Amino acid sequence: MISLKAQYALKAVLALARARPDEVLMTAEIAESQAIPKKFLEQILLDLKHQGVVVSRRGKTGGYMLRKSPDLITFGEILRIIEGPLAPLPCLSRSAYRRCEGCADEAACEIRRVFARVADANRRILDGTTIADCLAPGGQSESRNASLFG
Template structure:
């Protein structure tokens, strides 16, 4: 399950993607339009800025803007940046691998085998889906907004 913070991050990034790379959108427009608490959105956008996905500009025409093309930002990347590793078990994680404390051997672990298959399928979808895909397919946005 993804966090509320990750859902808000995706919703904010979709607004910025629709505006276009480098086009500033005021934080109040994002917060109001997406029904995201402003203080929480400020935190999220600051995280995304530190991770190199968005930039900020002060002043009359200020706001936040996407730094990369929407077709180069995947859902998987955003989830990892906001929520951390996607793997359901620590022994499957690319970002934060560690051996399970109670494990006798990864090769023989029947639990790991099933979750590894599910994890591969899940990450394949998340790492293939881009912000551009979500903009092009309004059904994705409806599903995102419904949660």
């Protein structure tokens, strides 16, 4: 289950992606349109800024805009920025690997084998779905991801 913070981050990025490429959106504008508490949104946008997803402009006409094209931003990227590693077990993480407590042999671990399939499916969907996919007419990502399991 993803956190409310991650849901808000995705909603904010989607709102920024809907804006014109040169349009700057104020935090208050995003907060109101997406029903996100403004103070919470400010922290989320700072996290996204530090990771190079958004840029900010200061001043009276300041606000935020995407730094990268929506077709280059994946759900996986946003979730990793906000939530950290996506793997369900530490021994499956690509970015924060560590051996599970009490595990004598990863290669023989039945639990790891099952959750490795879960992690692979999650990565395939989350890293294969861009912000642009969600904004495409008819939700391009839905049909593409449905075929992964169909």
